[in-house]
Amino acid sequence: MKKYFSLLLPVGMVLTFAIGLSARDLETKGKAWLDAHSEAAAINVNGNWHAKEWGKIVLIQAQGSRDVTGDGDGWDITGVVSGKQVFLLFSHKGKVNYTAELTSQNDNNLNGSYSRGFMEEKTKHKPMLMIKQ
Numbered sequence: 001m002k003k004y005f006s007l008l009l010p011v012g013m014v015l016t017f018a019i020g021l022s023a024r025d026l027e028t029k030g031k032a033w034l035d036a037h038s039e040a041a042a043i044n045v046n047g048n049w050h051a052k053e054w055g056k057i058v059l060i061q062a063q064g065s066r067d068v069t070g071d072g073d074g075w076d077i078t079g080v081v082s083g084k085q086v087f088l089l090f091s092h093k094g095k096v097n098y099t100a101e102l103t104s105q106n107d108n109n110l111n112g113s114y115s116r117g118f119m120e121e122k123t124k125h126k127p128m129l130m131i132k133q
Contacts, residue, residue, distance in 0.1 A: 025091070025094065025095050025096040026078065026089065026091050026094045026095070026096055027094065029096070029118065030078065030089045030091070030096045033087070033089070033099065033118060034078070034079065034080045034087055034089065037080055037082035037085065037087045038082060039082040039083040039085075040066070040083070041061075041064075041065070041066045041080075041081035041082070041083075042081075042083050042084045042104075043081060043084050043086075043104045043107075044061050044063065044081070045059045045061050045068060045081060045086055045104075045110065046059060046060055046061040046062075046063075047059065047132055047133070048132070048133040049072075049110070049130040049131065049132055049133060050130065050131050050133055051072075051128055051129060051130045051131075052129065053114075053126070053128065054072050054073040054128075055072065055073050056072060056073075056133075057070060057071075057072030057073070057077070057130060058070045058071055058072065059077065059079075061081060066080045066081050066082065067079075067080060068080060068081060068086065068088065072090070073090075074092070075090040075091060075092060075097065075098070076090070076091050076092065077089065077090055077091075078091065084103055084104040085101065085102065085103050085104070085112075086100075086101075086102045086103075086104070086110055086112075087099070087100070087101055087102075088100040088101075088102070088114075090114075096117070096118065097116065097117070098114050098115065098116055098117070099114065099115055099117070099118050099119045100112060100113065100114035100115075100119075100128055101113060101114075101119055102128060102130060107132070108131060108132040109129060109130060109131050109132065110128075110129070110130040111128075111129050111130075112127075112128055113125035113126060113127055113128055114126055114128045
């Protein structure tokens with residue numbers, strides 16, 4: 001029994017460390033991804049939105065701010081507005097699961113794409129259309 005315990009203890013420690021690192025996605029890689037989009041906000045996306053793939057999405061953006069928070073489909077949303085584009089992180093307990101890049105077509109819709117994990121050229125992007133409710 002001691003032999004198995006001595007094997008499980010190091011494995012458990014490694015798994016705990018790995019989970020802790022991935023939970024900091026939002027604080028590290030997520031923040032860096034958002035910070036890379038630094039234009040002044042040309043639009044305000046505050047309000048209730050609907051996307052076919054996500055259902056109801058609530059975005060909160062204070063007047064004059066670039067920062068966006070919210071929730072949708074059980075995800076915590078953090079993001080920024082850069083020019084007429086919106087960059088969103090969909091996370092749970094600090095782990096980023098999806099990212100989205102959307103462009104304002106007019107005051108009532110945002111069109112673009114989302115991806116599992118962080119959006120990169122090599123990741124598969126799916127179309128996303130958000131309509132203001």
